[in-house]
Amino acid sequence: MAILQLAKVSRSYRKGESEVKALDAVDLSIDKGEFLAIVGPSGSGKTTMLNILGCLDSPTEGTIVYDGTELHGLGEAGLSAYRRDRISFVFQSYNLIPVLTVRENVELPLVIEARARGRREAKSDREIKALALEMIEAVGLAGKAGRFPRELSGGQEQRVAIARALVKKPLVVLADEPTANLDSRTAGEILDLMREINEAMGATFIFSTHDKLVMERARRIVALHDGRIASDSGAPAGARP
Numbered sequence: 001m002a003i004l005q006l007a008k009v010s011r012s013y014r015k016g017e018s019e020v021k022a023l024d025a026v027d028l029s030i031d032k033g034e035f036l037a038i039v040g041p042s043g044s045g046k047t048t049m050l051n052i053l054g055c056l057d058s059p060t061e062g063t064i065v066y067d068g069t070e071l072h073g074l075g076e077a078g079l080s081a082y083r084r085d086r087i088s089f090v091f092q093s094y095n096l097i098p099v100l101t102v103r104e105n106v107e108l109p110l111v112i113e114a115r116a117r118g119r120r121e122a123k124s125d126r127e128i129k130a131l132a133l134e135m136i137e138a139v140g141l142a143g144k145a146g147r148f149p150r151e152l153s154g155g156q157e158q159r160v161a162i163a164r165a166l167v168k169k170p171l172v173v174l175a176d177e178p179t180a181n182l183d184s185r186t187a188g189e190i191l192d193l194m195r196e197i198n199e200a201m202g203a204t205f206i207f208s209t210h211d212k213l214v215m216e217r218a219r220r221i222v223a224l225h226d227g228r229i230a231s232d233s234g235a236p237a238g239a240r241p
């Protein structure tokens with residue numbers, strides 16, 4: 001079943017007199033549990049696509065249906081709940097908070113969620129801590145929970161960012177060039193980790209990349225060119241229903 005469906009999605013930007021179509025009438029259907037790479041030259045629309053999928057940006061035309069809900073109809077409050085509860089981001093530059101420990105960084109989405117929910121439905125501090133430690137262990141960083149980001153390697157920082165993205169057990173994880181700052185061996189390890197989690201948790205992963213080795217690990221590759229889909233290897237047989 002499709003978890004995300006884009007129909008004729010366009011995003012234009014004004015550049016002085018002219019208009020740039022960062023995305024141009026894109027149709028794309030992504031199933032639950034896919035492990036999908038978005039590739040293409042610089043300026044082809046990869047970041048725009050991820051930002052739109054994550055509701056950090058909205059299309060100028062077209063519709064996005066997420067798990068049966070048309071996102072346009074949600075309004076601001078609905079959209080921010082969607083961003084908070086359903087989608088997670090992993091950024092190229094990790095975006096960890098330097099003054100917080102590894103555990104505190106990973107706890108952050110749960111703390112924000114607890115605030116938003118109000119006291120009654122919120123998870124307790126103890127539950128939050130346990131969930132964070134479980135994810136830290138899952139990304140291979142047991143023992144580093146009390147460290148600060150500056151005490152970690154780039155690959156370890158990206159593992160923390162992945163743990164933080166996954167701690168809420170999101171249905172969809174979006175990652176814009178998640179391995180761009182890593183050497184190729186570490187990049188491979190991070191991809192393997194994402195894939196393991198993809199299989200274990202069934203979370204859908206959508207990531208952009210320039211890196212051939214990273215592309216090789218994807219199960220589906222969508223190539224963009226000038227904001228259009230130039231090729232799509234298609235959802236592999238056996239992607240989760």
Ligand SMILES: Nc1ncnc2c1ncn2[C@@H]1O[C@H](COP(=O)(O)OP(=O)(O)OP(=O)(O)O)[C@@H](O)[C@H]1O
Nearest residue numbers: 013014020021022041042043044045046047048049
């Ligand atoms: N905020 C903006 N204002 C104006 N133009 C923009 C903006 N964001 C993106 N664009 C334009 O939209 C097009 C697509 O940009 P996008 O960042 O999505 O490409 P990309 O594939 O992620 O590139 P890269 O590989 O360099 O990260 C480019 O032509 C870019 O200049």
Ligand SMILES: [Mg+2]
Nearest residue numbers: 046047048176
């Ligand atoms: Mg980009």
